[in-house]
Amino acid sequence: MHILVSNDDGILAAGISLLADACRDVGHVTVVAPDREQSGTSHSLTLHHPLRAQRRPDGAFQVDGTPTDCVMLAIEGLMPERPDFVFSGINHGPNMGEDVLYSGTVSAAMEAVMLGVPGVALSFAGRQTETLLTYRAFLGKLIAKITSVDGYPRKTLLNINLPDLPADEIRGIRVTRLGSRFFSESLAKMKDPWGRDIWWIGGGFPTWSGDDTTDQAAIRDGYVSITPLQMDLTDHALLETVRGWSLAD
Numbered sequence: 001m002h003i004l005v006s007n008d009d010g011i012l013a014a015g016i017s018l019l020a021d022a023c024r025d026v027g028h029v030t031v032v033a034p035d036r037e038q039s040g041t042s043h044s045l046t047l048h049h050p051l052r053a054q055r056r057p058d059g060a061f062q063v064d065g066t067p068t069d070c071v072m073l074a075i076e077g078l079m080p081e082r083p084d085f086v087f088s089g090i091n092h093g094p095n096m097g098e099d100v101l102y103s104g105t106v107s108a109a110m111e112a113v114m115l116g117v118p119g120v121a122l123s124f125a126g127r128q129t130e131t132l133l134t135y136r137a138f139l140g141k142l143i144a145k146i147t148s149v150d151g152y153p154r155k156t157l158l159n160i161n162l163p164d165l166p167a168d169e170i171r172g173i174r175v176t177r178l179g180s181r182f183f184s185e186s187l188a189k190m191k192d193p194w195g196r197d198i199w200w201i202g203g204g205f206p207t208w209s210g211d212d213t214t215d216q217a218a219i220r221d222g223y224v225s226i227t228p229l230q231m232d233l234t235d236h237a238l239l240e241t242v243r244g245w246s247l248a249d
Helices: 014-023 067-078 095-101 106-114 131-146 214-218 235-244
Strands: 001-006 029-033 051-053 061-063 085-092 118-122 157-163 173-175 180-184 186-193 195-202 207-208 225-228
Touching: 001 014, 001 067, 014 029, 014 085, 014 118, 014 131, 014 214, 029 067, 051 067, 061 067, 061 180, 085 106, 085 131, 106 157, 106 207, 118 131, 131 157, 157 173, 186 225, 214 225
Parallel strands: 001 029, 001 085, 029 061, 085 118, 118 157, 173 225
Antiparallel strands: 051 061, 157 225, 180 207, 186 195
């Protein structure tokens, strides 16, 4: 089995090293990741300058592009054969609810699915590397389970979030749906050294909503959250209503 590993925190992040190591339990691993932090880049592609992939001493590739660039470049340019799976992460910080639309981590896995390769995104809801590293044995078991599934759905990716707890304190695994979050004070207005207005996007204070079936509730309660995400964003329930609109008046 051949697995591609990427992320959005950059090639030097502790999370990608841990993920690649766990993936080696089940097969050969190729690492292709951004050469710097690319959080929040969503599914963006680099269109206005060429990409450069530099081979590192450990065999991994660092790319001067987005997570989506990395997966596309790896599958269509760098790898001699298509991978069996793409694992993206482990992101330092959760990717739940509407965050999946902004996340470079999730978008890397989504690009894999668009290219016909099963994709899995993993995120850690904490910041302490020491806590994340306790998940090594758990990740090995989880990855082995995922990669052994017969008939893995080709149009679905798995979005997995790990709680901010040592692995031996988690309460189990929940299969969840996306929750919803609202950010207050996410835009900060400041002044540059010349007195001109500038704004910082980010930070803020998230307010979560959703019942116990959601990803954020699982993480809050100390569970690992696994959310299957599909590529089709169509609101099927609204199709007939929109077909009935008359624009002739």
